Amino acid sequence: MAETSSPTVWRRWLAFELTRLRKAANLEQKDVAKALxxxxxxxSYVENAERPVMLRDLEEVLLPLYDVPAEKWPKYLQAARDSRKKGWWESYDTDALPDWFSLFVGLEQGASQLRVYEAQLIPGLLQTSDYAVEVSRRSTMERAQEQVERHVEVRLGRQEVLRRRQKPLRLWAVLDEAVLRRVVGDVRVMLEQLTYLRQAMEQPKITVQVIPFRGGAHPGMVGRFQILDFPWPGDPGVAYVEHRAGxxxxxxxxxIEAHIVTFEHLCALALSPDDSAKMVESIAKEYS
Incomplete structure (x- = not known):
């Protein structure tokens, strides 16, 4: 398993492995429940990553029950310890980070790749501070200034995943042209935002493509979505779709396949990364 600092993803990996080991041992959940x-x-909660496994259960029951070789025990036991730690994002209250989104942040912080389609706004991982403030203020949630500041603090904190020293997140974003032309805040905010976006597009782990208006109808018109991939073989990933209440x-x-196919269609319809960069530069000049 690749390194990750996210307890959410350690818990997911361990859940994935415990399910695989149980099935390989030809056991049902009721057999495991009897042993425990x-x-x-x-x-079921443990295998769905809804609850971290107890270290004692893992060491005294599950690993022996599944006939896991002794030399492999340390990685499972360490994963169990890491899965019970607290991520930096878990220190925020639900006003700044609702529970339904806290799970996403935990997955995002440990993912190996994130594929994003956005139709209305710059993705959170690529937003400037001022742009994020305007988005937070105009949300359907009524936030006081202090709440806006905490909300933006979380959003900017998430961006560190793109700059982590070991294996930064691979980000591939497809944006509708409307994202670049919708004035969020004022022209100064938009100029700063598009300049920042253009600079980000130079990073080797970040790919941005734009679907121009002239491209007509496309599969992304149904709505925004994200696909998270994780750093171990066999895991299908997660498709994430956000709505107003969660x-x-x-x-x-x-x-997941339906969202991957849609994303591939959007990539094919969009401008190439180089031509997308030129469009970002051109629209940024309009704001200047």
Missing amino acids: RCTTAKV AVYLEGAGE
Whole structure:
């Protein structure tokens, strides 16, 4: 398993592995529950990454039950310890970071790749501070100035994943042209934002493509979405769709494939990264 500093992703990896090991041992959840002297629901919570596994359960019951070789135990035990730590984002209250979004941040901070389609605004990982303030102020949620500041602080903190020393996040964003032309704040904010976006496009781990208005109708018109990939083989990833009252996390094979196919279609319809950079530069000049 690749290194990650996210307890959310350690918990996801361990859940993925424990499910795989159980099935390889030809055991059902009820068999594991009997060995642990607990309910089947508790086993399900662990295998769905809704609850971290207890270290004692892992060491005294699960690893022996699944016939895991002794030399492999340390990585599982360390993953269990890391999964119970607190991420930096978990120190914020729900006004700044609702529970439904806290899960996304935890996944994002440990993902290896993030594919994003946005139709209305610059993706959070690429926003400037002033742009983020304007987005937060104009949200349907009524936020006081202090709440806006905390909300923006979280958004800017998330961006460190693009600058982490070991294996920074690979970001691939497809934007509708409307994202570049919608004036958020004023022309100064937009000039600063597009200048920042253009600079970000020079980074080797960041790819941005723009779908021009002349491209006509396209599959992304249904709505925005994101696809998270994780740094171990066999994990299908997560498709994330946000709505006004929360978000949906899609993990079914068909659900993820539908979003991957859509993203690939959008990439094919969009301008190339080089031509997209030229469009960003051209529109930025209009704001200047």
